[in-house]
Amino acid sequence: GENVEQHPSTLSVQEGDSAVIKCTYSDSASNYFPWYKQELGKRPQLIIDIRSNVGEKKDQRIAVTLNKTAKHFSLHITETQPEDSAVYFCAASSYIPTFGRGTSLIVHP
Amino acid sequence: DAGVIQSPRHEVTEMGQEVTLRCKPISGHNSLFWYRQTMMRGLELLIYFNNNVPIDDSGMPEDRFSAKMPNASFSTLKIQPSEPRDSAVYFCASNRDRMNTEAFFGQGTRLTVV
Numbered sequence: 001g002e003n004v005e006q007h008p009s010t011l012s013v014q015e016g017d018s019a020v021i022k023c024t025y026s027d028s029a030s031n032y033f034p035w036y037k038q039e040l041g042k043r044p045q046l047i048i049d050i051r052s053n054v055g056e057k058k059d060q061r062i063a064v065t066l067n068k069t070a071k072h073f074s075l076h077i078t079e080t081q082p083e084d085s086a087v088y089f090c091a092a093s094s095y096i097p098t099f100g101r102g103t104s105l106i107v108h109p
Numbered sequence: 110d111a112g113v114i115q116s117p118r119h120e121v122t123e124m125g126q127e128v129t130l131r132c133k134p135i136s137g138h139n140s141l142f143w144y145r146q147t148m149m150r151g152l153e154l155l156i157y158f159n160n161n162v163p164i165d166d167s168g169m170p171e172d173r174f175s176a177k178m179p180n181a182s183f184s185t186l187k188i189q190p191s192e193p194r195d196s197a198v199y200f201c202a203s204n205r206d207r208m209n210t211e212a213f214f215g216q217g218t219r220l221t222v223v
Contacts, residue, residue: 001167032209043200043214044152051209089152096142096165097202097212101151 002027004092006100014108019077021103023090026071030092033066033073038087038102047088048075080107115201115215122222127189130218132201133182142212143176143186144200152200158184191222 003026013019025033031052036044050057050064050073057064061080066073073092077084085107091097114133122128134141143155157165161178169176173192178184188195198219202212 034211043216045214046211049211093209095140095209096154096157098154099144099152 002092002098004098004100006090010104012106013080019080021075023100024072025092029094032093034091035075036089082107082109113203113213113215115218120220125190128191130186130199132184134203138203140204141184142202146198193222196221
């Protein structure tokens with residue numbers, strides 16, 4: 001089955017800095033890569049996704065990149081704000097989303 | 110649509126008791142997933158249904174766990190007998206049939222087994 005590794009497990013930044021979270025996956029059949037944000041006590045919610053026919057996608061302050069050859073993808077958040085503080089999960093999917101362990105992002109004002 | 114609806118939101122039970130968690134997926138979604146979230150193991154897939162049929166239950170930890178989907182609008186996850194190590198947040202999620210689209214999560218059930 002699919003195995004998704006996510007790093008780092010914790011990321012602490014100052015407001016305004018950039019944050020980068022990296023994931024690798026094992027199953028070459030995976031072709032959909034969503035990223036979810038989970039605030040404390042809430043459900044995971046999709047913030048951005050990318051499909052295997054695209055190398056990069058951007059939505060305002062967040063961007064994702066995908067390298068299918070190397071089987072890795074990354075989330076980039078620029079100009080971080082305190083409200084970006086949450087746990088972020090990457091996932092890889094052919095039809096069943098397999099999640100990474102999560103990254104706890106802390107943005108200090 | 111109200112989204113994926115789970116009940117109860119919180120459940121506290123004694124070891125050895127039966128626990129039933131409930132999920133109503135979004136109307137029109139053919140795929141349903143049950144996940145368990147713990148600090149140690151993150152979000153683990155327990156079982157995946159497609160068109161009400163269990164397709165992959167390899168994540169179900171042991172025979173104490175069972176899941177059903179009697180129709181397109183309802184699924185249950187049952188633990189019998191429950192144990193303290195089953196304490197976790199259980200999420201149900203749904204999406205459209207194998208189209209690799211966003212999986213929408215319910216609010217989760219926080220289960221505590223004492």
